[in-house]
Amino acid sequence: MKKFVAYIVLLLLVFPELGRAQQDPLYTNYMFNPMAINPAYAGSRDALSMVALGRWQWVGVDGAPNTQSFAIHSNVGKTGLALGGNFCHEGIGPNSNFTGQLTIGYHVKLKLGKLSFAARAGVFHSVLDKNQLIFNQINDPTNSGGFTSATVPTFDFGMYWYTKNFYVGAGANNIYAGRIDFNVNADYVVHQLTQHFYLHGGAAFEVHPNFVLKPSAMLRYVINAPFSFDVNFSVLMYKILWLGVTYRFNNSVAFLLELNPLDWLRIGYSFDFTYTSTVFRKGSHEVFLGFDFNVHTKKTTSPRFL
Numbered sequence: 359m360k361k362f363v364a365y366i367v368l369l370l371l372v373f374p375e376l377g378r379a380q381q382d383p384l385y386t387n388y389m390f391n392p393m394a395i396n397p398a399y400a401g402s403r404d405a406l407s408m409v410a411l412g413r414w415q416w417v418g419v420d421g422a423p424n425t426q427s428f429a430i431h432s433n434v435g436k437t438g439l440a441l442g443g444n445f446c447h448e449g450i451g452p453n454s455n456f457t458g459q460l461t462i463g464y465h466v467k468l469k470l471g472k473l474s475f476a477a478r479a480g481v482f483h484s485v486l487d488k489n490q491l492i493f494n495q496i497n498d499p500t501n502s503g504g505f506t507s508a509t510v511p512t513f514d515f516g517m518y519w520y521t522k523n524f525y526v527g528a529g530a531n532n533i534y535a536g537r538i539d540f541n542v543n544a545d546y547v548v549h550q551l552t553q554h555f556y557l558h559g560g561a562a563f564e565v566h567p568n569f570v571l572k573p574s575a576m577l578r579y580v581i582n583a584p585f586s587f588d589v590n591f592s593v594l595m596y597k598i599l600w601l602g603v604t605y606r607f608n609n610s611v612a613f614l615l616e617l618n619p620l621d622w623l624r625i626g627y628s629f630d631f632t633y634t635s636t637v638f639r640k641g642s643h644e645v646f647l648g649f650d651f652n653v654h655t656k657k658t659t660s661p662r663f664l
Contacts, residue, residue, distance in 0.1 A: 382531055382554045382580075383425040383448050385413065386604060386612045386628040386644050389574040389590055393429045393442065395556045396529035397461040397478035398516035401433035401440025403650060411646040415630075418640040421451035421490075431461065438465045440476065452490035456483040459512060471521035478514040482551060483507065484538045510536025510551065522660045526559040555579045560590075562660070570594035572602075590614070600626075609634055610642075624648035 385394050391409045392399040408430045416422035431442030442461035447454065463476030485507040516529035531554040538549050560574025572592045579585050585607075592602030592614065600616035610633060616626040630642040 383413065383427065383446060384415070384423075385411070386588075386630055386642075387411070387614065387616075387626050387646055388558065388576055388588070389560060389572070389592070389602075390600075390616060390624070390626055391429065391646065391648070392518075392525075392527060392558065393431055393444065394427065395531070395558065395576070396516040396518055396527045397442065397444075397459075397476040397514050398463055398474045398518035398527060398529070400431035400442035400461045400463045400474075400476055401465055402472075402474060402518060402520055402525075403431075404433055404652070406430075406432040406651040407648070409624075409646055409648045411644065413642065413644040415642040416632075416640070417643060423448065423450040425449075433465070439463070440465060440474065442476075442478075444478065444480070452487040454485045454487070456485075457481070457512065459514070468519075471519055471524070474518045474520075476516050476518075478512075478516075480512050481509055482512045482536065482538075483509045508538045510534075510538060512536070512551070523563065524559075524561045527557075529556040529558075530554070531556070552581045552583075568596045570597075572600075584608075604628075606630075622650050622652075624650070 383394070385391070388395055391411065393409070394411070409428070411425070411427045413425040414422070415424065425446065425448045427444065427446040429442065429444050431440060433440050440461070440463040442463070444457065444459045444461070446457040449455075457480060459478045459480030461476055461478040463474050465472050465474040485505060488504055488506065511534060512532060513534045514529065514531040515533060516527060518527040519525065532551045533553060534551075535553060536551045538551070556576060556578055558574070558576040560572060563571045565571060570593070572594065574590045574592070576588045578587060586609070587607045588604055590602055590604040592600050594600050598618050600614065600618070602614035604612040604614065606612065610630045612628050612630040614626065614628040616624060618624055624647070626646045626648070628644045630644070632641065
């Protein structure tokens with residue numbers, strides 16, 4: 359199985375057109391952490407918000423994708439400004455990617471809700487461990503071992519409209535499609551960042567003080583990759599326990615759980631079951647830990663954040 363993953367990665371690196379597919383980390387708990395896909399979410403919680411997340415995909419497959427990320431954001435008083443940062447590590451087989459980005463946004467009050475705009479910029483650093491590559495010929499000129507790396511700038515933009523009960527957002531990531539050039543014995547192995555486009559939205563209905571319904575959906579389009587979408591339905595009980603289920607088009611079903619033991623603490627877990635392949639049937643796991651420190655004396659009561 360380790361060879362299986364290594365061959366996939368090598369193909370994506372050697373043939374650039376094949377590598378132009380889903381590159382941004384895939385998150386199941388996006389509805390509880392929209393900052394991961396849309397920079398315009400920054401500041402919308404009216405608090406200093408932090409989320410640490412870990413994802414382990416295709417359990418049981420050596421070299422399978424794994425992701426660790428951290429996001430922090432806050433509004434700046436009552437100025438309308440918002441600031442944030444995203445930091446992420448993702449590994450798959452012999453390839454490791456590191457991303458660091460800073461966000462600046464602005465929120466405008468409307469007759470109904472608020473509208474925010476935000477830009478996010480940073481760097482994408484990719485490292486290739488050639489020691490893990492598998493070669494059919496020992497004398498292959500690229501079989502030199504060691505590490506090689508490359509760094510390119512990244513730029514994202516997003517918009518986000520939200521009220522107490524509804525939200526709709528759109529994001530464009532990797533607008534600058536930088537080329538990752540690995541210098542391997544005077545030859546260049548190239549793959550390229552690809553633009554990712556997201557449209558997401560949802561609602562929260564407080565049908566009872568101890569019962570909230572939260573349907574949501576996300577549409578995802580990546581250049582030269584199949585269109586995809588997620589649909590989620592979650593229920594909050596007694597302002598403590600979220601239970602939800604997500605359907606990912608033509609791919610998987612996920613089950614979600616989130617605990618809110620304190621006003622400022624969120625703990626979440628999800629399990630993805632892939633039904634389209636017997637190779638990845640052991641599923642994927644995702645956990646996250648969130649903190650919200652209110653920057654005002656009055657705490658938000660929006661059902662979206664209960």
